[in-house]
Amino acid sequence: MRIASWNVNSAKARLDHITGWLKADNADILMMQEIKSQDENFPHDAFTDLGWHIAVHGQKSYNGVAIASRFPIDDVMNGLPGDDADEQARYIEATINGVRIGNIYLPNGNPAPGPKFDYKLSWMARLYDRAVELLATEMPVVLGGDYNVLPQDVDCYDPAAWVGDALTHDDSRAAFFKILHAGYMDALRALHPSGVHYTYWDYQAGAWQRDNGLRIDHLLLSPEAGDRLTDVGIDRAPRGLEKPSDHTPIWCQLRD
Template identity: 35%
Template sequence: MGVSVCSFNVNSIRSRVDLIVRWLTEKRAVDILCFQEVKCEAEQFPHDKFEALGYQSVVNGQKRLNGVAITSRLPLEDIKTEFGDDMLDREKRLIQARVGETVLLNCYIPRGGPEGEERHAYKMAFFDALRSYVEKLLKVHDKVMLLGDFNVALTDLDVYDTEVFEGAVGFLPSEQAKMEALLQSGLNDCFRKLHPDEKAFTWWDYRTAAIWRDEGMRIDYILGSEPLCPALENIEVDLWTRRRRSPTPSDHAPLVARFKSL
């Protein structure tokens, strides 16, 4: 039957939980959900809503900002929310768990800012720390999946119009270089594995109703180590939640991959 894995920046889990429950019950029953920007502490996470559907949830939460969670119908083991690195632990942006033979690392990369500003420097340093951590992880585990909101559109294929995004945060050459270095640590972009030339986006600006013109960016990724790639069967952006008018959706859509096994 395979295992489905989802990366989804929900932009406040408590604001989206009813829509997510509808998606899971009416559209597709995903096995493992990796959420970013849950924007709540662990005790405020709607564990009960997911437990009612057969999921367990682990959370690395933060009040009003950031926060990541893994919600799974499969057993989660070796949960990790602290990584022993100030850059990775300063804000709640990372959570790790093992499912079967596969280590899942769910991340929310800082959005950053214009070059020369402190938030840009923080984003660059976070990428460096994450790459170093992933390299160490890959020395111990064959199957590693890093997924989440990376806040970087890697190539021209990942934005609807390169002229619109030229010089914009999320499409800066310095950010793309850090993303490429992360991939070079031993990870594969699962979407590009199966869709090498396709334009498909995961984020659309709320303010301009961009979803209806498909004027977006692909900034959410599922990355897998080489031993995971033969098991990859399918990966797609599911637009069902993003196209809802009520309840109000996130500005991201879920990215869902199916693997033969983990």
């Protein structure tokens, strides 16, 4: 089973890119972030017409997450537990073909320090609690999405320029690695422990043309999913399309 994640930066604006990628790639599941659409306005038909199932947790103009799947989508949970007052649509979870999928659009957190950074850290604390709960189920679990965290300096084209940013802040990194230390595997680093691998290039200053990228999109696997990991990669091609998302898909392959 091939599981992918892509911050599409507006499902409507990138719809042709998304459906074109689904037709060309052999992905079975696509987690999408920043769909920027309410549930009722999401282009469901574009996916169902291709034979895909879809689950959406949307929000007007901002945020929003969705899961598209070739397989039926069961036991959908909208929102990250732990804060009933949190109205931002940043998390959706479901079971697909025996794998529990958690789709994440983690807060950016800038400026740091400040209220937005406090929200990011509290959100990551809630994510850790949910990640531990999912480990206890002993199901294969994939927690994928836009984490807005640069785990190590190698994941950034110019680490010195990002010192003090919420993406590289020690507290952000510590919260990310806390999830890994609980028992999750960073799928890309499991198979590619060194080297430069980017998933995001800013629209400004020729970042794409200069390959000034960041690795902020991640697939974290529970031991039961990690045992099935056979391949992982980043598809850079969509970032080179006309009017692209500033992110590109990351995927992993799990054997049956």
